[in-house]
Amino acid sequence: MAWDFETEPEFQEKLDWMEAFVSTEVDPLGHIGLHPADVKNPRYQALVRPLQATVKTQGLWACHLGPELGGQGYGQVKLGLMNEILGRTIFGPSVFGCAAPDTGNAEIIAHFGAPEQKEKYLKPLLNNEIVSAFSMTEPQGGSDPLMFVTSAVEDGDHWVINGEKWFSTNAKWSEFLIVMAVTDPDASPYSRMSMFIVPTDTPGVEIVRNVSVHGGRDGSEANIRYTDVRVPKNHILGERGGAFAISQTRLGGGRIHHAMRTVGACKRALDLMCRRAVSRKTRDGVIADKQTVQMHIADSYIELEQFRLFVMKTAWTIDKHRDYRKVRKDIAAIKALMPKVYHDIAARALHIHGALGVSNEMPFAAQVVGALVMGIADGPTEVHKVTVAKQHLRAYRDVDDPMFPAYSLPQLKQAAMEKYGDAADIVREIAESAEAA
Numbered sequence: 001m002a003w004d005f006e007t008e009p010e011f012q013e014k015l016d017w018m019e020a021f022v023s024t025e026v027d028p029l030g031h032i033g034l035h036p037a038d039v040k041n042p043r044y045q046a047l048v049r050p051l052q053a054t055v056k057t058q059g060l061w062a063c064h065l066g067p068e069l070g071g072q073g074y075g076q077v078k079l080g081l082m083n084e085i086l087g088r089t090i091f092g093p094s095v096f097g098c099a100a101p102d103t104g105n106a107e108i109i110a111h112f113g114a115p116e117q118k119e120k121y122l123k124p125l126l127n128n129e130i131v132s133a134f135s136m137t138e139p140q141g142g143s144d145p146l147m148f149v150t151s152a153v154e155d156g157d158h159w160v161i162n163g164e165k166w167f168s169t170n171a172k173w174s175e176f177l178i179v180m181a182v183t184d185p186d187a188s189p190y191s192r193m194s195m196f197i198v199p200t201d202t203p204g205v206e207i208v209r210n211v212s213v214h215g216g217r218d219g220s221e222a223n224i225r226y227t228d229v230r231v232p233k234n235h236i237l238g239e240r241g242g243a244f245a246i247s248q249t250r251l252g253g254g255r256i257h258h259a260m261r262t263v264g265a266c267k268r269a270l271d272l273m274c275r276r277a278v279s280r281k282t283r284d285g286v287i288a289d290k291q292t293v294q295m296h297i298a299d300s301y302i303e304l305e306q307f308r309l310f311v312m313k314t315a316w317t318i319d320k321h322r323d324y325r326k327v328r329k330d331i332a333a334i335k336a337l338m339p340k341v342y343h344d345i346a347a348r349a350l351h352i353h354g355a356l357g358v359s360n361e362m363p364f365a366a367q368v369v370g371a372l373v374m375g376i377a378d379g380p381t382e383v384h385k386v387t388v389a390k391q392h393l394r395a396y397r398d399v400d401d402p403m404f405p406a407y408s409l410p411q412l413k414q415a416a417m418e419k420y421g422d423a424a425d426i427v428r429e430i431a432e433s434a435e436a437a
Contacts, residue, residue, distance in 0.1 A: 011078060014060060018085045022092055025051055030090030035218050036099060037131045037170040051095045052128065062097035062126060064257075069110060070126055071097075076315035080260045084308075087264025097128060100257070101169055104250040105132045105178050108195070112238035112246065117197055121176055130175035135168040135198075135224060136247065143379060145244055146189050150226065152181035152196060159183075159196060159236065161204075161229040171222035172210050174200050179226070180243045193243035197235045204229035214369055215360075251378050252324035252331055258374065259311045259334045266304050266345045269367060273297060273349040280352075287352065296348040307341045310334055329391035332384040339381060343371035 007015065029047060038044055055061050064079055065071030074082075086092030093099035102125055109122045124130045141147020150163025161181050171177060176199045183194040198205065204227045210219030238246050274297060277288035287293045314330040321327060350357035350364035357364050375381045 007081065011081075014058070015081055015085065017058060018060065018082065021054070022085050022089055022095075025054075026091050026095050027089045029095075035173075035220070036091050036094040037173045037220065039094075039128055039131055039173065048091065048095060052097065055096050060096060064098055064103060064253075065106070065110075065126070069106075069122075075319040076256060077312065077319055079257070080263075080312050080315040083257060083260030084264040084267065087261030088268040093261070094128065097126070098257075099128075099131075100254060101134045102128075102132050103257070104254050105134060107253070108178060108237055108246060108250055109197070112195075113197070114234050117235070121197065124175070131170050131173050133168045133171040133174040133177045133200075133222065134250075135165040135171070135177040135179045137166050137168075139164055139166045139223070145193060148180065148182055148193060150179070150181045151185070152179075152183050152194060154233075155230070157233050158230045159233065161196065161198065161226045161231065163226050164208075165222075165224045165226070167211070167221045168224050169222075170220055171200065171207060171224060172219060176200055177205070177224070178237065180247065184241050187241055190244040191241040194240050195237040195243040195246055196231055197237060198226075198229060198231055202229055202231065213373060215366055249324060252328070255331050255335045255378050256311070256314060256318065258378065259307075259338050260315070262338050262342050262374065263304070263308045263311055265367060265370070266300075266307070266342055269346045269349040269364065270297070270300050270304060272362070272364075273300065273345075273352050276349075276352050293352060296352060300345045300348055303341050304345060307334070307337060310337065329388055332387040332391070335378065336381045336384040336388065339371045339375035342374060343368055346371060 029051075032043075032047075034041065034043055034047070039048075052061070059072065060082075062069070062071040063074040063082060066073040082096070083098075086096055086098070106122060106125050109117060109125070113122060121130075121132075125132055137143045138148055138150060140149070150161065150165060152159045152161045154160075161179060163181065165179070168177065176197055179196045179198045180193050181196065182192050184192050206225045206227065208223040208225050211221040211223060212219050213221065237243075274288075277293050277297060278286055280287045282290075288297075310330075311334050314327060314334055317327045317330060318324065324331065346364050346367035350362070350368065353362055353364065356362055359365075
């Protein structure tokens with residue numbers, strides 16, 4: 001078994017090309033007031049499409065997908081190294097064909113969609129010709145499946161959907177929505193819901209309002225009301241009652257990719273922090289010479305490297321097992337750790353920049369809010385910590401070993417005494433043997 005922290009030379013060449021391309025061509029797109037989900041905007045067509053064509057010629061388009069869907073089928077380790085680069089920018093994921101939530105929605109349709117759905121929605125979604133939204137959380141219960149009340153009822157050859165959804169990202173630009181609704185209210189808690197494709201222009205779909213995350217102006221988070229929305233029977237995705245299992249598989253991949261991109265965002269904040277530290281002059285030097293600033297930089301570097309290694313180890317484990325369920329604890333752990341690391345590094349960078357740091361000239365205030373979003377999106381931090389604890393405790397609950405009792409240390413000591421005898425006698429015997437020799 002080898003533990004190796006080097007990248008294959010061939011793939012490192014691709015990463016080097018990405019570094020240069022993203023820095024010079026992609027990063028500037030985030031400063032011109034264009035939203036990465038506004039794919040039908042003429043400015044998007046003129047500026048982004050040529051960059052996407054370049055990425056495709058490099059064989060780096062939608063690398064999370066298999067060759068049958070136009071990607072490279074890269075494992076999570078390679079995706080992790082790529083996403084560190086893409087996570088530094090606003091448009092990186094869109095230019096490289098791996099923007100959320102479209103990536104997860106595409107995977108759902110690829111695995112569970114009917115042939116006509118794949119033809120109508122999957123191909124244009126994979127080509128970034130359209131965007132989609134994942135309509136799951138509800139105003140009264142967030143993402144708690146036991147609190148969902150949006151329903152889907154069979155009526156002849158159709159399903160009729162009624163309810164309200166909250167924070168459906170990119171819905172205002174979307175061609176279709178993937179909606180989770182209760183189809184079997186009396187079933188077990190995690191078998192009550194099913195998933196449906198709902199075209200956004202279906203009668204009865206009403207975007208009540210578009211909400212912005214604080215500090216933003218894009219209104220990317222939709223509050224949607226569904227009133228007697230009728231979709232054909234074949235618009236169900238997967239088995240009836242299977243929405244929870246499908247969503248957990250989708251979100252598992254999404255969480256690790258969020259963490260990968262967050263590594264990149266943290267690297268950007270630390271880079272800007274260091275540039276500021278060595279260039280900001282005071283009456284007796286630069287602020288990089290100040291011990292407090294050095295503490296900020298040291299803490300940020302240490303936290304970032306720890307987080308990055310944990311993310312890459314989790315990615316490696318996913319590649320090894322090819323089963324998100326077997327890596328559930330570590331995925332939950334990095335999801336719980338991510339908001340704190342992101343917040344702390346961004347907040348330090350903001351502080352070192354002074355007044356400039358809180359302005360919209362720099363990314364830090366948005367990053368701090370983004371870190372708070374990461375503590376809520378795809379499940380709140382508290383839920384993930386509960387998952388980590390439960391998964392970790394399983395090894396202790398199932399032990400049946402008299403030398404590993406689930407009780408107190410004194411009892412363990414007593415067991416050791418019975419096995420090995422009094423320590424003083426052993427020491428005395430060793431001393432007497434030494435003297436005799």
